[in-house]
Amino acid sequence: METKEEIWELRLYVAGKTAKSVTALANLKRYCEEHLKGKYIIEVIDLLVQPQLAEGDQILAIPTLVKKVPEPIRKIIGDLSNEEKVLVGLNIRPAKK
Amino acid sequence: MTGIVGLDEITGGGLPKGRPTLICGGTGCGKTLFSIEFIVHGAMLYGEPGVFMSFEEKAEELVLNVASLGYNLNQLQHDKLIRLDHVRIERSEIEETGEYDLDGLFIRLGHAIDSIGAKRVVLDTIENLFSGLLDQGILRAELRRLFEWLKAKKVTTIITGEKGDGTLTRQGLEEYISDCVILLDHRVANQISTRLLRIVKYRGSVHGTNEYPFLIDQSGISVLPVTSLTLTHNVTSERISSGIPSLDKMLEGKGFFRGSSILVSGTAGTGKTSIAASFAHEACNQKERCIYFAFEESPQQIIRNMRSIGFDMQQHIDNGLLRFHASRPTLNGLEMHLVSIHKLIEEFDPQLVILDPITNLITVGTVSEVKSMLIRLIDFLQSMQITVMFTALSLNTIVSEQTDEGVSSLVDAWLLVRDIESNGERNRGMYVMKSRGMKHSNQVREFVITDEGLHLVDVFLSPDGVLTGSAREAQQLQEATGKALRDYAVNRKDREIERKRLVLESKIASLKEEFESVQDELNKAYVEEELRKDVLEKNREQLIKSRHNEQ
Numbered sequence: 001m002e003t004k005e006e007i008w009e010l011r012l013y014v015a016g017k018t019a020k021s022v023t024a025l026a027n028l029k030r031y032c033e034e035h036l037k038g039k040y041i042i043e044v045i046d047l048l049v050q051p052q053l054a055e056g057d058q059i060l061a062i063p064t065l066v067k068k069v070p071e072p073i074r075k076i077i078g079d080l081s082n083e084e085k086v087l088v089g090l091n092i093r094p095a096k097k
Numbered sequence: 098m099t100g101i102v103g104l105d106e107i108t109g110g111g112l113p114k115g116r117p118t119l120i121c122g123g124t125g126c127g128k129t130l131f132s133i134e135f136i137v138h139g140a141m142l143y144g145e146p147g148v149f150m151s152f153e154e155k156a157e158e159l160v161l162n163v164a165s166l167g168y169n170l171n172q173l174q175h176d177k178l179i180r181l182d183h184v185r186i187e188r189s190e191i192e193e194t195g196e197y198d199l200d201g202l203f204i205r206l207g208h209a210i211d212s213i214g215a216k217r218v219v220l221d222t223i224e225n226l227f228s229g230l231l232d233q234g235i236l237r238a239e240l241r242r243l244f245e246w247l248k249a250k251k252v253t254t255i256i257t258g259e260k261g262d263g264t265l266t267r268q269g270l271e272e273y274i275s276d277c278v279i280l281l282d283h284r285v286a287n288q289i290s291t292r293l294l295r296i297v298k299y300r301g302s303v304h305g306t307n308e309y310p311f312l313i314d315q316s317g318i319s320v321l322p323v324t325s326l327t328l329t330h331n332v333t334s335e336r337i338s339s340g341i342p343s344l345d346k347m348l349e350g351k352g353f354f355r356g357s358s359i360l361v362s363g364t365a366g367t368g369k370t371s372i373a374a375s376f377a378h379e380a381c382n383q384k385e386r387c388i389y390f391a392f393e394e395s396p397q398q399i400i401r402n403m404r405s406i407g408f409d410m411q412q413h414i415d416n417g418l419l420r421f422h423a424s425r426p427t428l429n430g431l432e433m434h435l436v437s438i439h440k441l442i443e444e445f446d447p448q449l450v451i452l453d454p455i456t457n458l459i460t461v462g463t464v465s466e467v468k469s470m471l472i473r474l475i476d477f478l479q480s481m482q483i484t485v486m487f488t489a490l491s492l493n494t495i496v497s498e499q500t501d502e503g504v505s506s507l508v509d510a511w512l513l514v515r516d517i518e519s520n521g522e523r524n525r526g527m528y529v530m531k532s533r534g535m536k537h538s539n540q541v542r543e544f545v546i547t548d549e550g551l552h553l554v555d556v557f558l559s560p561d562g563v564l565t566g567s568a569r570e571a572q573q574l575q576e577a578t579g580k581a582l583r584d585y586a587v588n589r590k591d592r593e594i595e596r597k598r599l600v601l602e603s604k605i606a607s608l609k610e611e612f613e614s615v616q617d618e619l620n621k622a623y624v625e626e627e628l629r630k631d632v633l634e635k636n637r638e639q640l641i642k643s644r645h646n647e648q
Contacts, residue, residue, distance in 0.1 A: 015200040023195075047201060051208035054201055058185045061230070062200035074190055077230075081195035089192035 008032070008040040008090065009069040013054070015047045015062045020079045024063040027080040031087065067091070101134050103311070103320035108296060108304050113276050117244050117254040122281030127292060127313055128257040130166075131281065132219040133159065134317050135255055137168050139217045140178035145253075147217035148180045148209045152225035156181040166317050177213045182206075186229030193231055199239040203246060210252060218247060218254045276300050282308070291430035294320055312436040319436060332356060334534075337449075337484060340379030341372070343553035344512075347529055347538035353510055354534065355448075356482040358475045362489040363514030367525050368546055369488035370394070372512070373451045374403045374410065375551050376486050381413035385448040388441060389421045392457040396421035407550045420445055426457045431470045434458065438474065442483070449484045456490040468507075475507055509533045514544060517565050524565035527553060543569065 012028060014021035025044060032040045047054050047062070057066050061077040067090055076089040105111045112118045112135075120128050129151075136147035151159060159181060160170040173179040182205070210218065223240070230236055247254045260280075278297040283290060293308040311320040336351035345352040353359055359376075361369045377387045391399060399421070400410045413419035422441055426434070442450060452474075458467050471487070478485045487508070511530040516523045525544040529537040542553035543565045556565055564572050 013201060015204055018200075020196050020198070047204040051204045054205035054208065055182065058187075059201035059205065060184065060186065060199055060226070061197045061202070062204075063197060064201060072190070074192065076192040076194060078193050078195035078197040085192055085194045089194075 006039065006070045008036050008067065009043070010040060010090075011043045011045060011057070011066045011068065013045050013047055013057070013059050013062060013064045013066065018062075021063050023079040023081065024065070027083075027086070028065060031080070031083060031090075035087065065089075101131070101138065101318050101320060103309070104294075104318075107294075107309055107320060108277075108299060109302050112253060112255070113299070113302070114253050115248065115251040116276040117247055117256055118277040118279065119256050119258055120279045120281060121258040121260050123260045123283055126281040126283040127311075127318060128281060129154070129159075129221050130163070130313060131318055132221050132255045132257055133163050133168070136179060136217055136219055137163070137170075137173065139253075140173055145216035146178045146180075146213040147219065148182065148206065148213070148215045149219045149221065150182045150184060150206060150209070151221050152184050152186065153222055154183070156183045180209050180213050180215065182209050186225060188229050191229065197232075197235065199236075199243065202239075203243065207250075210250065216252055218252045219257070220254065221257045222259060223256055224258050277302075281311075291433060310430070310433065310436055312433055312440070314437075314440075319440060332479075333482060337383070337385075338379050339372075340375035340377075340382075341551045341553065343542065344527075344551075347540070347542065347553070348510075348532055349535045349537065351535075353484065353532075355484055356479055357484060357509035357533070358479065358507065359484070359486045359510045359512065360489060360508040361486060361512045361514065362491050364491055364516055367514040367516060368544060368551070369490070369514060370399065370453055371403070371406060371546055371551060372514070373453050373486050373488050374399065374408055377419060377449060377451055378403070378408045378410065378413070380449040380484075381410075381416070381418040384418065386417075386445060387413075387419050387449040387451065388445055388447045389419065389451045389453065390438060391421060391423040391453050392426050393454060395423050405548070406546055407548055420447075426460050431458060431466055435470050435474060439477065442478070442481070447483060449486070450478060451486045452488070454488040454490050456488075472507060510537075517543075519565070520568045522566050522568075524569075526556065526565060 010028065010032070012021075012025060014024070025042075028042060032042065045053055047059070053059075057064075057075075059066075063077070063079065065076040065080060065086075067074045067076075070091065074089050074091070076086055080086050120131055122128050133149065136149050139145040139147045149159070154162070163170060170179060170181060174181060184202070184205075206218070209215065226236060226240075227233065244254075244256075277299045280295045280297050282293040282295070284293060285291075292311050292313065294311045295308045296304045296306065309320050311318055333355050335355040336353065337355050338345050338352040339348070361372050363369050373389075377389055380387045389396075389399070394402075396414075400414075403410050410419060414421070420441075422437075424434075424437075428434075429437075438450075438452075455467070455471060458470070475485065510532040512527060513530045514525055514527045517526045518524075525546075526541050527544040528539070528541045531537075541556055543556045545552045545554055554569070556569060
């Protein structure tokens with residue numbers, strides 16, 4: 001299975017250490033540990049530090065999780081509190097299941 | 098200041114500085130162009146850099162779209178005067194889970210503003226966010242926060258919004274932005290579209306509340322503050338010639354007042370255009386500038402036709418004194434005509450404007466619309482001391498007292514040219530219906546178009562009425578004949594008297610001679626009597642003497 005070889009490149013855009021950002025990061029880490037152990041890279045970008053990066057990924061909302069690889073690019077906004085939706089969004093669990 | 102022609106006048110100084118303004122309107126009414134102009138003028142004229150955040154068009158598309166207006170956005174971007182930012186929202190890529198806010202947008206916008214020190218921001222069209230994001234509650238709260246944040250940043254912002262059903266914008270954005278709301282409209286009436294702008298609300302400013310037409314052309318948007326005009330313009334008593342000496346004579350011998358409005362009305366083919374062209378020709382001869390708005394004929398046509406009556410209009414065009422602007426009335430709405438007339442006049446700065454004919458404008462508007470347009474045009478021209486001549490076609494001679502546009506009460510001078518039909522021919526009669534501020538002639542003159550130009554000829558008043566054309570000429574001939582006859586008669590009488598005098602004189606001479614001969618006769622008798630008496634006396638003395646001697 002090729003998909004198993006893939007690495008999930010995830011970028012989480014946050015703006016400072018807000019409650020939502022912290023929640024989102026915690027949630028994300030938990031899901032990844034559960035479903036993608038060892039196959040993921042999480043990059044946290046703080047827009048307060050690097051505002052010029054917002055344009056590149058068309059970030060509007062905070063927090064936003066961007067899945068660059070594997071294709072297709074998906075964005076998940078919010079604090080990632082709904083596990084089901086996040087997993088579907090990340091293509092980890094097929095939607096039909 | 099927006100830098101948009103006319104808008105600053107309506108709003109009394111432009112948009113509220115440091116506060117957000119909502120521009121709403123239907124599709125294709127010019128919202129994006131409006132906001133682009135705001136940004137570009139800000140950067141180029143007022144030294145205020147601006148950020149254009151587009152939620153609709155890509156930056157490259159925007160650059161292309163406004164390139165036709167002569168704006169080089171790339172150059173401006175390079176000079177760090179403008180920053181274009183395209184925010185793309187792809188519904189299919191976005192999944193929402195739980196709480197979020199729009200800090201990303203804030204940061205992005207904040208970064209863009211800070212990077213060029215922007216004073217102006219445009220968000221075009223922010224409502225697209227609503228289609229991209231589902232949670233309306235969050236969105237509304239965030240937008241409210243965004244506007245507060247923009248206010249706090251002291252940037253002047255334009256937010257555009259699509260017009261919704263019954264509300265100004267589809268998502269009710271006007272609830273958030275309460276400082277200034279401008280509504281753009283694109284209305285089609287009688288198949289003619291007119292763009293209109295209305296300031297719905299502007300806190301803390303005296304603004305015009307009417308709908309103002311605006312125009313999008315090669316040089317961008319221009320708004321016309323047409324109803325802000327008052328009746329306070331200066332007047333001059335300077336006179337200008339009409340180009341027809343005999344017409345000037347009817348107007349106290351001096352012609353029209355400068356800055357007055359003149360209406361020439363008449364039925365078809367009475368020479369209205371010729372009068373107008375003659376006026377223009379004369380003005381150009383006096384080295385004045387003139388614009389001729391033709392709504393019926395093409396410039397070449399007019400030039401050709403006028404050459405036939407001795408006016409060479411081409412030389413004035415070549416000298417840059419005369420400009421023709423020919424367009425069909427149906428080209429655009431009335432207001433557009435007004436705007437384009439304004440623009441041309443401000444560009445060319447003429448002393449004389451001719452509109453030929455205004456009657457054709459009726460095809461694109463109602464009588465009252467045409468009238469109100471003409472009122473505004475006349476006001477505008479008079480405030481600039483420009484003389485204007487309208488020609489109007491009256492549809493039949495019976496209602497010639499009233500032009501169809503009802504402008505007769507507006508104008509300062511009104512010439513009426515009418516057909517006088519008699520003896521199997523039509524002739525042109527002209528009279529001055531009114532001419533404010535001068536003792537104009539009340540005479541009907543016959544209006545003759547010749548190879549050398551236009552002339553007015555005194556008409557003949559006869560027991561049958563006014564005589565014109567060949568009837569007048571016949572009358573003239575008849576009068577000439579009559580004079581000859583009279584002269585002849587007088588001569589004859591003179592000769593008769595002379596003859597009679599001679600006869601009488603000769604009679605007197607013969608009588609005198611007769612008298613002399615009678616006198617001679619009488620004298621002769623008398624002398625004889627004397628002699629006889631003497632002789633008798635002598636004889637008697639002789640006798641007495643002799644008798645005495647004898648004794």
